[in-house]
Amino acid sequence: METIYAICVGIMTAGGVFLVLRGYTFAVVLGLTLLSYAVNLFLFASGRLVVNGAAILGESEVYADPLPQALVLTAIVIGFAMTAFALILALRARADLGNDQVDGDND
Amino acid sequence: MKRWLLPMPLHSLLLLLVWLLLNGFSAGHFVLGLFLAWLIPVLTAPYSDHQSRAGKPLVVIRYVLRLLLDIVLSNVDVARRVLKSNHSLQPGFVAFPLALQGDFPLTVLASTISLTPGTVSVDFSEDKQWLYIHALHITDEQALIDDIKQHYEKPLQEIFSC
Amino acid sequence: MLQHLIFFPVLLPLLAGIFLLLPPLQGYARRQRVAVFLVNALLLVSAVLLLQQSLQHEPQMYMMGDWQAPFGIALVNDKLAAIMLLLSAVLGFAVHLYACAGDDQRGPFFHPLFMFQLMGINGAFLTGDIFNLFVFFEILLIASYSLLIHGGGKQRTQAAVHYVLLNLVGSAFFLFGLGVIYATFGTLNMADMAYKAAQLNSEDIALAKAGGLLLLVVFGLKAALLPLHFWLPRTYANTSTPVAALFAIMTKVGIYSLWRVHTAVFGEHGGELANIAVGWLWPLALATLVAGIIALLASQTLKMLAANLVVVSAGSLLLTIALNTPQATAAGLYYLIHSTLMSAALFLIAGLVQEQRGQAQDRFVRSRPVNQPALLGGLFFIAALALVGMPPLSGFVGKILLLQAAGDGSDAAWIWPPILISGLAALIIFSRAGTTLFWRAQGVSQNQVVAHPLQITAIILLLLTSPAMVIWGGALTDLSLSAAYELHQQPLPVIPANMAVPEVLP
Amino acid sequence: MLSLELLQGAVLLTSALVVIALILNVWRMLRGPDITDRILALDTLYINSIALIILLGLYNGSALYFEGALLIAMLGFVSTAALCKYLLRGDIVE
Amino acid sequence: MESVVHSIAAVLLLIGGFFVFVGSVGLLKLPDFFTRLHAPTKATTMGIGAILLASMVLTTMRDGSLSIHELVISLFLFITAPVSAHMLAKAALHRRVKFLDHSKSAELAARAAEQKNPD
Amino acid sequence: MNLFWIPLLPLLGTLVPLLSYRFGRTATAALTALLPALSLLLVVQAIPAIFAGEALTWQAEWIPQIGLNLAFHLDGLGLLFSLLILGIGLLVILYARYYLSESDHMGRFYSYLILFMTAMLGVVLSNNLLQLWFFWELTSISSFLLISFWSHKSDARKGARMALTVTGAGGLALLGGLILMGQTVGSYDLRTVLASGDVLRESAVYPIIIVLFLLGAFTKSAQFPFHFWLPHAMAAPTPVSAYLHSATMVKAGVFLLARFYPVLADTDLWFVIVSMVGLATLLLGAYTALFKHDLKGLLAYSTISHLGLITLLFGLDTELAAIAAVFHIINHAVFKASLFMAAGIIDHESGSRDMRQLNGLWKYMPYTATLAMVAAASMAGVPLLNGFLSKEMLFAETLHQATLGSLSWLIPLLATIGGALAVAYSLRFIHDVFFNGEPINLPRTPHEPPRYMRVPVEILVVLCLLVGIVPDFAVGDLLNAAASAVLHKPLPDFSLAVWHGFNGPLLMSLLAVAGGITLYYNRRHLFAFQGQFTDFDAKIEFEKGIQWTTEKAAVIHRWLDNASLQRYVFLLVVFALVVAGWPLLQLEGAAGSRPQLPVNGVALVAAGILIVGTLATVMFSHLRLLALIMISIVGLIVAVAFAYFSAPDLALTQLSVEVATIILFLLALYFLPQKTPLRDSSPRRIVRDLSISSLVGAVIGTLCYAMLTRPLNSISEFFIANSKTGGGGTNVVNVILVDFRGFDTLGEITVLAIAGLGIYKLLAGMRLYVPAADSDGRPWAKDKNPMMLALVSQSLLPLALLVSAYIFLRGHNMPGGGFIAGLITAIALIQQYIAHGVAWMKVRLNFPYHGLIAIGLLLATFSGLGSWLFERPFLTTWFDYFSLPWVGKFELASAMVFDLGVYFTVIGATLLILANLGQLTTSERPLPGGK
Ligand code: NA
């Protein structure tokens, strides 16, 4: 299972990085979103994988490490805020610069 | 009802019920549920501008049961058609003349049609005199219209007295 | 109240930021100005008290939620943190004064954002927890994104697009790094990390290295380490004046983090993880310095010059980290304070020049004269002296410290030439800038813009720190050195290895 | 106990059916042809994942999955509605 | 008692699984968008309903008390599914999505897209 | 006496003219002179002691960490220079009183002048290497201010810049040399260093020290090839030239040679470099001086030549040469200062400095002419004048050295030629200006200057004569004291007599005089010869050089930095790839010892869908809406994965954030182009990016795998153990969020709040093109708010709120919590916006969202501050269980207030972002200032 998980994280990272390297704000923000999914899974993985062991006292026998979960939660929220800002900034750039390329007019 | 006192009693009842469904039936949750069933409608009343009065509980129950049955039947029907060859399929659009009035009743009707055998509500005409329906398989348009009128529109007219 | 003192530098701006969004402050410029002024003054007082505390005691911890380290989040006040807090307080105070002359009204929410920005910076200086550091990084980043666009304008938007998107990618790498760190260390408290670094499982060493180096990427991005520094000059040059001045401390947050993480956690006591960043930092810091010098010489506007100087100073500072001795860290610390305050002053001066020179703004071309040549020229002259590193202002002490920190071996052979040449380059470009901007005028000024007393006060306040840093240079260098020793030798208060864990109760 | 094995078998079989359904949904999403087909497929994917989560809960004998299913039910609708509104009006909040 | 409950649950599950499956097969197999719309709207909704019912039965038995909060999910689904279908159909009409050539009363589609009355 | 006062008094004096210039010119000059005069008095007072062989010292700690202390030391050399600096400085003050015009800012001028005086005194009195450098640099700065005093003149600006750049560069080199010296010796104390000559000379870095040190000295003293700045510094007002460029600043370089003579000299390296540079400078300066038409230009090159002479003397391997050098320092200062002042008078009274216009001034200003001619004669080395004596000593020493081995005979020959050139240009100065017919087109009719303007010249000329005639009486003691300070040992026998009999040096002098006269007589041929060459204008070349440097820098800079985010991101990614990948190369096998979970079909399929979704997102990224739909799959599967791997809270959060993100994307997409050009980059770029991103993916994937397969020993046990007892909740993740690490959460909602504010800022005043049709050119549907959607949405709102209350309240013990609840509420409200539109919502929900954010943050913060009342740190939580009849047992916890804050902040921020964005197209645009 760990192998599959890691492969998924790797592919998502690759996809995210590829999009982040594009020249259009939309693609970049899309890439950032993809990248942040990968990041969240990665950070989550630092607590290792546990099935049927939610860290709710009394609900399971073995508890998954709750700390990375809390960290990922924080990361998700921050990621949301950042994505939102980046998107609106892309709009602003479109309004101010007349196009949606990351470098403005020059290619 | 008054702004601060049960503005939407039916909603309140529903909310209390859902609260108890979610949390289980206990005294504590009953109290909390009551509070929420009061608070939430007070907060959301401004967002609810279609106050259709429903009446005739018996008719409602009969309608709901009928609907459940039809959903099951409709599913069997869909399953049959899906799994069979599609060549014999005769889909098509139907314009359903509405006798029913009011946004809420119309919504209920359209939803019912979508959940029941072979039909999906597509859209209303602007004057809400017609409901366009897409049917998976049409043999007789008029029969379909009559069927809907008979089974669903009539009871709804009764329930909402319109 | 005083037992909560450590928390003040974060709490005060947070509360201020909140109350600025609420009646009776919300929507009233004057009330907002006064409120932030008062908070800034309080921040100054708390920073001074904290510095005093750090001098009198061992490093102090403030445990959030009363949970013991390494489980709870610790704020730590040691000499290094206290110095940085004082620096940010002084900078914030002066820059805000400047902004109150009118820049604050060029867009909504300047004051609360300013407060949140300080909160983020101070939090990053105080926290002893690596994930909490990430959180404060994000606070200071999102605040900086928002402040960056203050006032609007095409170039500002373009700069913001670059700055924001690049930093978002950087934040992703931060989290990758943190993931690895937690996966190997099993803790987030930096002191605990330092403690565990030497005892890591051998199968975890390579992983921990990767994690530590990913953090180097992140801090390098903030600190303007080549090849991650290119975003900086245009961003700084294109934002509004007070924001650019405030940003002077932003690269320093990166430097500070490198100290906290790469000098302390992955420092000498780190066993196999010792000094993992040094090998990378050496050539890159040198390259940063060289690239900074080249960019500096190519500067066409005063703000760009100031921004490129930030890169040059970043290169120098990174070199002190690469040198990795307490002496070098002390040199870096002194130089950091000096370069932050003086760069900020230069940005503010550039702002005034920009406004008074009309169309030519701050470009190095012949144009109409500024309205207050003697005043602006004088202020510029002082800032330039300090930044070039000429006596009698603080730059020269910083330069001597840097040169001496390199020792007299082969390190010096690498470090001296770029450091000395950077001084020469600065001298060349500053003399060109100054003579062009203030003396090479033609025609008469077409506007009546004059500097607001608050603006002048702010600049003078910043500039005064430079002679002060020379006059009290002895005390300050002593302080830097003891802060550096504290960082190198006893990173942070050591945490009990593993506290007794109570039995699990359902 | 036979019935328990039967139940477990049913859970597994149902899971298999749901999983195949998911694959089919993705297939339709990739194929289109129109964007509305893809949205419909996404909507179905959302709803089918409710089934998956409920089954997971049954399989693990845990009640912790319920909220997830509830949220998918609520939010899947919002997402579909927003997408359709976008197709219709461009501006989803006007 | 337990085995009866188990059996009922198993049957419900299988029914649910079947309809979920059918809904998706229909989604894939049916010839045009409007016909495809029928499958998930009905079959999938119903399938989930059955699975939720199974879950209710099982959890009620396991906990020994009435546990029917899954009803809330069903409630949501049954309320929203027709609206989703309606919105999708509206969008498809608006976009003039192609439908089967031999669809009956095809001319109504254009009227519906404009929300006009039939002639 | 406290030595500190000697530089300190003039330093305080810099303020005097600034404060007093309103009181009139004479008063200003008088007041300005007061403190330097006092300082001079102090120096004079110390003379007896110094002559007696003592030295005065004063020291105070300053910045011991770097070895910089306030340390002054007055010995013979210091005394000599202090007298020059203060004495000539006072004369210059007097002179400048008449020289400056009404329009010049006299206060500023005097202030700079006194500042310079302080700096010079600091240099010559320093007893600490770094302090010496400190004042050294101050001389550069103050001289920059003085040269550029007439800053409206291009010449002045450029001349000042050039001087500053050259001497500044030298200063940096000097700093390097001094620090190396200090590090080698182990002390920055000058006395210690001066006593460590052997250590230095034997050190491996000695050559570096010599080179750096001499760079400093030579640039300052305008030695070849750094001499070019000095003539252009003549753009300064003449008092400045008289003071800085003849008597003092340019002497700072030779002062350094003198000061460090005992430790750095005495090696071949030193002698060869110093003597050759000196000789070259001597000849080049003298030759160039001959052709200058500008009076000050002639004097400037003459100065260069004489500085070369002094340098040459320091480079000759004899002690007497060093003594001669010190002697010539005095003599040159005296006659050159007077010549500059005379030139200034001529300029002042006639309006020109061009010798082609200036002719026959003897008739108009005979008195000044006499003074100038005496000084010029001294410059030429005419007997009975001071210049003669030191030149004789030079000639003598050139005959007694072996610096160049068998070629050493060249040195006396070249020195004699230099002497002849000096005679020639001095002759030209005298003849061309005061005789040679009538003036041509002078702006003014020349006449004698004001009485007191002449006084300084008179004093200096008298000194020339005095030293020239009775040298031993006039400067014998001073020279002795200074020279012994230079040599640091008993002086060899030497005599300061006018007449040494017929000897080699005298012959050389005669040859020089004869040669000079011949040269001048044949000047027409000489000028014609020189006229063939185009003038080398150092200023233009220097400016070109600087320009070249900046242009080349710009070219390299543009090459390095193309202002493209794509490159920045690429570099960032590659950098991360390299540093993170590097350690992995040392890793033997990624798999660790932790047992792995078995694979099952469902997970496999989910992973497959996830991968397909990812790839589809990437592939469809140019069809934006499609990409959005594809990324939704990814988000959904990630949420399911969280649920599967025992993280229900994460699953819930992921789901709700996912939907909010989609809505946001849709809102934004409306204003953005619907499609990206399919080929947004070259195939090469695509291949490059694909390779890089695959590598990054591989590294991250490997890291992830390595992490997952290693055992973890973490602090989390503590959280599980204390969650219920210490935090009052059974949902450990939630307790971490609101309690153990509540501070993170506070930060996180602050981020959200700030993002809301920032987005509001971005939206303020934004003008966007509103598309009238979709990407296929199809006009938008007419039905704004589909009735069914509207109705069902509003019916679902109470239900959604109830669910969010449910999620909120159980969060502490079960999956859920304030954040998720807040998002549910926000999304339910957004759904109303979608269904009903902004106008409809505006009537019902007219709430300043930033206020809601603030209230949320406030609640969270105050819930944390509450613990202060109980003397506990911030965010210390409290909880307890209560029981009410009928209701039963329930828990109350301060963490719930915190979570409520989270809830409000999330709602406020999300709505601020989404709803404001939605308002863009309506008439209800957000107003700046949030009012
Ligand atoms: Na809108």
Ligand code: NA
């Ligand atoms: Na003449």
